[in-house]
Amino acid sequence: MAWLSAEFYFYKGSAPCRSVWMTLKLLNCEFEEKHVDLLKAENKRPWFIRMNPQHTVPTFNDHSFILWESRAIMQYLMNKYATEGTQYLYPKEPEERAKVDRMLFFDMGTLYHAIKEYFGPKIHQGMPPDQEKENLLKTSLDYLDHFLEIGGVPYLCGERITIADIAILASITELDALNYSYKCYGELFRWSERVKEGIPCYKECCIEGVEMTRARVKQLEDDLKKQMEKERKASITKK
Known part of the structure; x- marks a missing residue:
């Protein structure tokens, strides 16, 4: 029987998928890219649900061992595929790993x-974000900015990039996609620019997905405006 290759099922417009993709690239893992179009509900097809009953991406099939949830995949990849040269991404020392x-x-x-809660209406319907949830997002960004300020190191957990930086950067790219400025959070903004520069595969793994989300949300907003205008004209006609 032929030996199965590792398969990475992902959607470029998904921030969690981008975090796993960057990790795979940094580890130089051999894998087959399997694009799953969420807009066409390819993740709801029977073959995918048989593999992942939760029908989420990213999903990683490592020679018939199937795993989902992005951060669990990142930890698994580090535990299995890290070399002496890449172990810094997920240190083995207990205290450093705990960080x-x-x-x-x-x-x-x-x-x-917080990002999903605040931007849910915008991402799914093209409507304005849920203003009641904005404080939740601002508080999260405040925390992150403060962590970086008191840490006194270039990255979240020390002097070198770790998978924590990769995961959180991927989440921050969702803010980029939604045109939400975080420049007022000085430490956070400088850190994001530093990490983007420090990950060689950042542009390959993130830019297209950010643009996909941006374009999809704009299309939703345009469609909503057209629908509202249509309804407005219809109401005038009835009068």
Whole structure:
């Protein structure tokens, strides 16, 4: 029987997918790219649901071992494929690794959660963001800015980039895609520019996806405006 290759199922417009993609590239892993078009609901097709009942991307099939949830995939990739030259991305020393894990959980439970909550209406319907959730996002960005200020090091967990920086940068690229300025958070903005420069594959893995999200949201907004104008004209006609 032929040996199966590793397969990475992803959508470029997904921030969590971008984080895994950057990790794979930095580790020089051999894998086959499997693009899943969420706009065509390819993740809801029976073959995909059989592989991942939660039908989410990213999904990683490593020689029949199937894993989803982006941060779990990143940790798995580091545990299995890190070399002496790339181990710095996820240090083995318990305290240093705990720092990385803490920021991964902050990203999942606080930062990225806040981004999704605030921008949900805009991303899915082209409507204005949920203003009631803006404080949640601002608080998350304040936390991140403060972490960087008191850390006194170039990156979130020390002198070198880790998968925590990769994951949180991917979340921040969602703000880029949605034209949400975070320049007022000085430490955060400088860190984001530093990490973008420090990851050789950043442009390859992120720029196209950011533009995809930006274009899709603009199309949703345009469609919503047309629908509202159509309804307005229809109401005038009835009068």
